[in-house]
Amino acid sequence: MTNKMREREMPASATSKPSRVRSGRWVFYAGAVITLLVVAGAIFFGKQKWFGATNVDTNADHAHGNHSSGPRAAGDSDSRVGTNSTPPPGLAPDGMVWIPGGTFWMGCEDCEMPDTTPVHLVEVGGFWIDRTPVTNAEFARFVDRTGYLTVAERKPDPKEYPQVDPKNLVAGSAVFSPPSSEVPLDDITQWWRYVPGASWKHPEGPASTLEGRENHPVVQIAWEDAVAYAKWAGKRLPTEAEFEFAARGEKDRDRYAWGNELKPGGQWAANIWQGRFPSNNTVEDGFVRTSPVMAFPANGFGLYDVGGNVWQWCSDWYRPDYFATLAASGIAVNPQGPADSFDPQEPGVPKRVQKSGSFLCSDRYCSRYLVGSRGRGAVDSGGSNTGFRCVKSP
């Protein structure tokens, strides 16, 4: 339990009773408020996903992006970088693209994100990958055929939240709820709200629907939801290395999946945030929240939305020191991630890697649409900006 959760539970011990009637009302209203706060606190903080809040980035260089993200030294290793010529092992599964594999520099040296260093050589074998993130229409087909209930739709298990009165545990998920004025960027509760009833079908809460968003990426997806879909589809989640190799589209050591310019030719290349996060979205790219999965140009491998739009789950556990571990032992071949998870900002909360950044990332905040950057999310936590795509081994 976090300190914030404790603070939120403190009013429960208050016992002021000015009169029987007033006391009754007070208890009723206080109970309602406490219910909301405790539930919000327990799940909001327990289901930490919003790592971006702790990665405030004020480096103006990110706005211009004229840097290489790779190491300066060119040695023998550079000659090993490249895409394999492995032909596809048959016809492409529907909606998938063949990635022939190869060797690349993984990570980002000058993103000012310690967990993306050191940049190191990684070799991945060939695989199929979804051309786009899984859409609402695709996820609906899965749910129709299997009856699957996502984590956000399930009543939280009291065993997982022993400090919370079970009657206060209600199904829901986190929704981006922008404040009306500027707020400090070190408190994600200023723009994230736990909303009972929010789920993939109702991304911003019970009143919201998917109408007109059938071709947008599904969101409010926890890690096990993504794994369940992948298994049903005969696929799996990508490793972090597979995702980054695919996202780079042969632009080795470039800053973005689309090159080194944030706005190539003056055009936005991905659905991210313009303006001052989180209160002022100028929507220069045309999208306040998610965008259709093919709204922006494809990368070098023909993949869409490998930077921005929605976070996408990977199979790897998250550790900030993983790249250092890999770099110490030469070229990493098909790395599968560390054996366990550790996030120093939330020790004890199991987290998996996420890639791509989302529509909430800007050059001043988060910035994790940078192709060599890394995200992480608590496995039990979706959010209105979290989705996934699948891969398939040949």
Ligand SMILES: [Ca+2]
């Ligand atoms: Ca946008």
